[in-house]
Amino acid sequence: MQHLTRDEIRQSLTECGLKATQQRIVVLEAVTELHGSHPTAEDVFQRLRPANPTISLGTVYKTLDTFTETGMLRRVVSEGGSKRYDSNTMTHSHIYCSKTKEIVDFEDKELEQLLIRFFSERQVENFEIKGFSIQLTGCKVEPDKKINITKVSK
Amino acid sequence: MQHLTRDEIRQSLTECGLKATQQRIVVLEAVTELHGSHPTAEDVFQRLRPANPTISLGTVYKTLDTFTETGMLRRVVSEGGSKRYDSNTMTHSHIYCSKTKEIVDFEDKELEQLLIRFFSERQVENFEIKGFSIQLTGCKVEPDKKINITKVSK
DNA sequence: TCCTAGTTAAGAATCATTCTTATCTCAGTA
DNA sequence: TACTGAGATAAGAATGATTCTTAACTAGGA
Numbered sequence: 001m002q003h004l005t006r007d008e009i010r011q012s013l014t015e016c017g018l019k020a021t022q023q024r025i026v027v028l029e030a031v032t033e034l035h036g037s038h039p040t041a042e043d044v045f046q047r048l049r050p051a052n053p054t055i056s057l058g059t060v061y062k063t064l065d066t067f068t069e070t071g072m073l074r075r076v077v078s079e080g081g082s083k084r085y086d087s088n089t090m091t092h093s094h095i096y097c098s099k100t101k102e103i104v105d106f107e108d109k110e111l112e113q114l115l116i117r118f119f120s121e122r123q124v125e126n127f128e129i130k131g132f133s134i135q136l137t138g139c140k141v142e143p144d145k146k147i148n149i150t151k152v153s154k
Numbered sequence: 155m156q157h158l159t160r161d162e163i164r165q166s167l168t169e170c171g172l173k174a175t176q177q178r179i180v181v182l183e184a185v186t187e188l189h190g191s192h193p194t195a196e197d198v199f200q201r202l203r204p205a206n207p208t209i210s211l212g213t214v215y216k217t218l219d220t221f222t223e224t225g226m227l228r229r230v231v232s233e234g235g236s237k238r239y240d241s242n243t244m245t246h247s248h249i250y251c252s253k254t255k256e257i258v259d260f261e262d263k264e265l266e267q268l269l270i271r272f273f274s275e276r277q278v279e280n281f282e283i284k285g286f287s288i289q290l291t292g293c294k295v296e297p298d299k300k301i302n303i304t305k306v307s308k
Numbered sequence: 309t310c311c312t313a314g315t316t317a318a319g320a321a322t323c324a325t326t327c328t329t330a331t332c333t334c335a336g337t338a
Numbered sequence: 339t340a341c342t343g344a345g346a347t348a349a350g351a352a353t354g355a356t357t358c359t360t361a362a363c364t365a366g367g368a
Contacts, residue, residue, distance in 0.1 A: 041356080054316095082354085097281070124302070132291065195324085212327090213347055
């Protein structure tokens with residue numbers, strides 16, 4: 001999800017059958033701006049508070065929930081104590097460092113194809129697959145440096 | 155993990171460098187008995203309470219934590235509000251139903267091989283992979299019936 | 309412009325988890 | 339077997355995250 005104008009945001013809210021309120025607009029804006037960092041409700045709240053001092057944390061919680069239900073956001077599974085959200089609703093995977101609690105995104109078309117092929121062979125009865133994601137767990141070697149994946153196929 | 159005698163449990167605790175206390179024994183017993191249902195601390199507590207009325211919930215939390223650190227259990231990433239534990243520490247995947255909040259285990263050697271091969275080609279720099287798991291998300295078609303996967307390779 | 313269903317702010321309530329501290333117990337040693 | 343110290347536990351307070359409640363507000367259609 002790239003930079004959207006307020007009108008574009010307004011429009012995508014309406015398309016999802018939601019009233020385009022000021023609060024929803026700024027929450028969606030904040031989450032997309034925080035893209036990649038998998039923010040918690042609290043993170044989003046802190047982000048938009050300066051410009052919107054009257055919004056309440058409860059509203060942020062409820063709004064993020066609403067967005068998840070309509071599929072505009074997805075919830076990231078995490079081992080930590082609080083829920084995290086992701087504005088990237090495409091199939092992608094996560095690398096989770098148990099040392100720094102970081103979650104790094106990682107997209108790989110080849111992996112996606114591999115899994116689609118795999119699961120179409122297996123048959124999962126009584127279950128409609130909406131999506132999948134791979135979680136790599138482990139530890140950063142040097143906690144201060146970034147994690148890098150080479151040979152990613154796009 | 156199968157049915158273990160108390161002495162076997164006692165032994166595996168000692169092997170992990172933990173004092174074999176009564177509480178740890180019954181917690182481990184309860185988690186393995188609840189195998190497959192990915193219990194929360196509360197679930198485990200309820201399970202062992204009747205036979206151990208003096209154990210405290212705090213102890214259950216702490217003990218599950220300790221077991222996770224030593225690798226005797228693993229924490230299951232879940233979208234819900236509370237932490238879940240799994241006595242199956244082998245690489246395996248989960249199917250998550252967003253309707254019923256159920257988590258179903260699913261083991262497939264072929265899938266495991268596929269992913270091991272894939273990640274050995276990609277190089278993840280500055281990250282030591284300890285494990286991975288695949289999460290399928292979606293919805294049960296008939297909430298009362300079970301989910302079945304056919305053609306699983308063992 | 310008016311009306312109403314849906315939304316929001318504020319804070320109370322709830323739920324999950326961690327922390328604190330005094331007491332207790334396991335397991336090694338005399 | 340009894341003693342001892344490190345580590346573990348019970349109980350409940352404290353914290354943190356999330357949901358609930360309710361009265362006031364607002365977007366958007368008539």
